[in-house]
Amino acid sequence: MTASSPNVLVILPLNDAQRARLEAGAPSARYTYVAAKPGAMLGEPSAEQVADADVIVGNVDPKLLAGAGALRLLQLNSAGYDNYLAAGTVPASAALACATGAYGQAVSEHLFAMLLAMLKRLPGYHELQRSHEWGDLGPVCTLAGANVLVLGTGDIGSHFARLCAAMGARVTGANRHGGEAPAGFERMVTMDELPQALGQADVVASFVPSTAETRGLADARFFLAMREGSYFVNGGRGDLVVDRDLVAALEGRHLAGAALDVTAPEPLPTNHPYWDAPNLLLTPHVSGGFHLPVVLDNIAGIAAENLAHLTASEPIRNEVRH
Template sequence: MDILVLLPFSDDERATIEAAAPDGSRITYTTKADVTDEQVARAEVIVGNLAPARLAAAGHLRLLQLNSAGFDQYMAPGTLPAGAHLACAVGAYGQAVSEHLLTMILMLMKHLDAYRDDFCEHAWRDHGSVTTIAGARVLVLGAGDIGSHFAQLARALGAHVAGVRRHAGDIPDGFERMHTMDELPDLLPQADVIVSFLPSSPDTRGLVNAAFLARCKRGAYFANGGRGDLVVQSDLICALEDGHIAGAALDVTTPEPLPADDPLWDAPNIFITPHVAGQFHLPVVLTNIARITAENLRHLAAGEPLRNDVPLSR
């Protein structure tokens, strides 16, 4: 099997992949910037988010193992060669993204963003009363791997955590209750914190609009670690300006990068990070991706169903 790896794995992570590869496999380690069309052309497995336009050369491809949980840009018919599988990296980012979003929310609750600004100005100011996540009603939109990790963190701090997903089903660890999306309008007025890890889809784009925000409890906090197109940003600005939403923590925006003159930057009580929660800054993310890759190499060699296999329109 010809395996092309585009990610900066450590020696231990490479060893995990090599142990799972069929005997006689050729594994080439390179980068997305340095990979050649010749390497792409002979690869049966590519590990990493190769630009979709470059997949036209991948005539022998059997599996594209993404390093991201999202896969939107690979869904257009004809992006992958006929017969090739697409697998995402769901399960790799739960710890990293959940810790990042929880930290952002706590910073807003404790005014630590304002105190950081004061620190940079050498200013000694008191920003008044703060709030707590202990005892708060937290509503998590998207109860997969990341949502479940977040729920466990918030629950450990004393929050009451409810989840929302397409189908209720079993209740994952960390959640007290699970609801479906059609119940969302009735849940919003009860929540002190609303956190979204929803993917981009026709049903989620623009979901957080003026009507959504108006149903939220006055003084609630909103956080988004899923996709930027969930939010109508002009409506969020208005909700922050009139104080209906106490604060917003965003790791994703529309567009990305967010232009320097975008009014979202200047909304009150907002904290924006540049879509960095789920990258490779936390080393365990790459370890998790290596393990997912190894699992799928074994499944592919055995002709078994793949983990995180994405259904494709051909």
Template structure:
């Protein structure tokens, strides 16, 4: 089996990945320098190859993405016929949850404001702060990332409710799970609302003026999922009115966010440029290598693949 890997793995991470199929032939390249010949020879490609280059993958059996999202690959005909598509759900829970938790906690303690004041050489007192202890936290999306976030918030003494399409069992870290249909009645009680929802017709524009109007006055809103969840003009209005005390965003629409976009200048907003995940935390690539090893072993054994995307 010919495996083409497009990820910047360490030697240890390569060993983890290759343990899934020790007898396979491995080629390591980058997404910029990979050749059409390498793509054509690959039976497995590991990494988010530009979809425009996939027609060259004539031998492809499996495309293992390095991302949890797969929007760019889900359109009919994008992945070559007969090839399976798997994503990296389970790789980013620690990285994204810690990043978003830190952003919210920084806003609760006004650390973002004090950093700005310090750069202006200002000795200020920004007044009362808030805490996760005893807070009602609403997590939209109770998958891997949402569960990691719930554990962090719970360790600080928060009461955490998860929201997802189907209720089912309550994952570790959550105090309760509710359905998306319950969202209107849950928003008014939440001190923190954070979303890790994927992009879908049901989620695009969900966080609009009506959404923010239902939120508890003075609550915090955060988005670590997809930027198109939020109607950004409505978020700006909610921040300007004080309905929302602060917003922490790692995703926006569009990305990159233009320098003249009014979202930058909204009051009490903390924006990072979609960097919560990616490969900034080394554990992410280690996790992806382990997921890939599992799928290589499953592919060779003819077993169901992990994180299979139904095309």
């Protein structure tokens, strides 16, 4: 690789405008685009293409990286990067960068729509429609004046907070360190203050990553600390939740409802209790992905920025230690 003309392998389904945005980051680079097969999100490069690449843009199969001797940058299309952290997966000489900042709009809008659907009993009315029944399901809730607690105040959590605030909610953010409240939040608390904050919230929404501290955090004690009749939303990682404890909180009517776009495991087994849990709205981890075109716009922009940084020997945005 020369500093000015890396060989860039791209496995994302970019359109012409997105390709132009990406290539603006390193105009003299050589770009190879691998089209995805029907039904697939990403292209499947050959071992030879991976071996020849100085830069890969997209979540390539980790097993192929064993032959990536020329690699200098792996730019993931995901915010998560767990599959690439095992020792020796990414060559030591290569930088690993995630796509944090690309998904805020897409994920927050999806989870916000799920929350509003629950508050207005829309899933129940859809069931009435399917059974050809004309019925009234009773009172509904509003976000105007509601207390919303958002766990995780990064890109996605901040987008979600702004949507709730626009509806008149009072939004509290929770993270490890507290600090000054970003736009959309009225105040911040630390995770150590979570038990009290849970009891004050009408809605608890989580967008935290999977860490030793967050895995299993939403357990029976967590849900019991939540206000009776409140709602739980999870768009972060499925392993935050102890499944049986959430189902029990819904079956016991302590929670009024829950909306999940993430589960552990994924796909969800056909015999999992979530399928039949009362007042649980479930989608199959589709809030992110490339369903909203702006996500690929954002990823192309992040990758272009990092191509420019790479050729200029500057620090990489969203770099992850491996």
